[in-house]
Amino acid sequence: MSQAALRQPPATEATNDAIVEVRGVSKIYGDVEALRNIELSFARGKLTTLLGPSGCGKTTLLKIIAGLVPATSGEIRVNDRVVTGPGPERAFVFQDFALMPWATVMRNVGFGLELRGVREAERKRVAQHYIDQVGLSGFENKYPHELSGGMKQRVGIARAFAVDADVLLMDEPFSAVDEQNRRKFQEDLLKLVEIEKKTFLFVTHSIEEAVYVSDRIVLLSPRPGRVSQIIDPKIDRTATPDEIRRDPGYLDTVENIWDGLRHYAE
Incomplete structure (x- = not known):
């Protein structure tokens, strides 16, 4: 093989x-x-x-x-x-997640787009797409302290994909x-x-x-x-x-x- x-x-x-x-x-x-x-x-x-x-x-x-x-x-x-x-x-996925503890999953995933000035409706649309892709549907409004280590890493991966690097x-x-x-x-x-x-x-x-x-x-x-x-x-x-x-x-x-x-x- x-x-x-x-x-x-x-x-x-x-x-x-x-x-x-x-x-x-x-x-x-x-x-x-x-x-x-x-x-x-x-x-x-x-x-x-x-x-x-x-x-x-x-x-x-x-x-x-x-x-x-x-x-x-x-x-x-x-x-x-x-x-x-x-x-x-280029987008970086950190070993220690590097999530913003005060932000929801949705905002964490869309944060790179927010920094670029992308309008809220569009960044939410893109963030939702990658939240779904990494298997976190239903967790959009959760905060990092409410997630397992594996789920936090999925958020980091979704955030990296969302900026379309x-x-x-x-x-x-x-x-x-x-x-x-x-x-x-x-x-x-x-x-x-x-x-x-x-x-x-x-x-x-x-x-x-x-x-x-x-x-x-x-x-x-x-x-x-x-x-x-x-x-x-x-x-x-x-x-x-x-x-x-x-x-x-x-x-x-x-x-x-x-x-x-x-x-x-x-």
């Missing part, structure tokens, strides 16, 4: 359909070198996962692409424009939920990827999750983070979730990645 392709990255990786390009990006915090000379491109309409040992710079790279953290050297280009800060073509950056979005909900979120995410046709950059510590959801996996080395390997899982998306998780190709890809990371485990 699936046969992963593992390859070493070329010195400079670029594709004609790249929406995000990372060109020679390095990041230094004081005397700590977090990233060194990252060269990557991210294909339009695909989900790419950044994977690697703790401290390898996955989240740092994601935040540099988002424009939340400046690179020490190198540049990020999105739609062939240099990134100098946050922009409407080209690129969605997701920093360990499912790490705070239990395994049952995590698997359901993974399946829901794949449905949204197919429906929305967006570009996803996804950070996770879970090898199984990376292989299950990804079109491509970028494996980063220990600090300073460098691109050490690129894996194309080649999952058959016509199969059921259970068939995928039992498939020898899926299991072999998980094991091969673990073999590469085993000696970095603490």
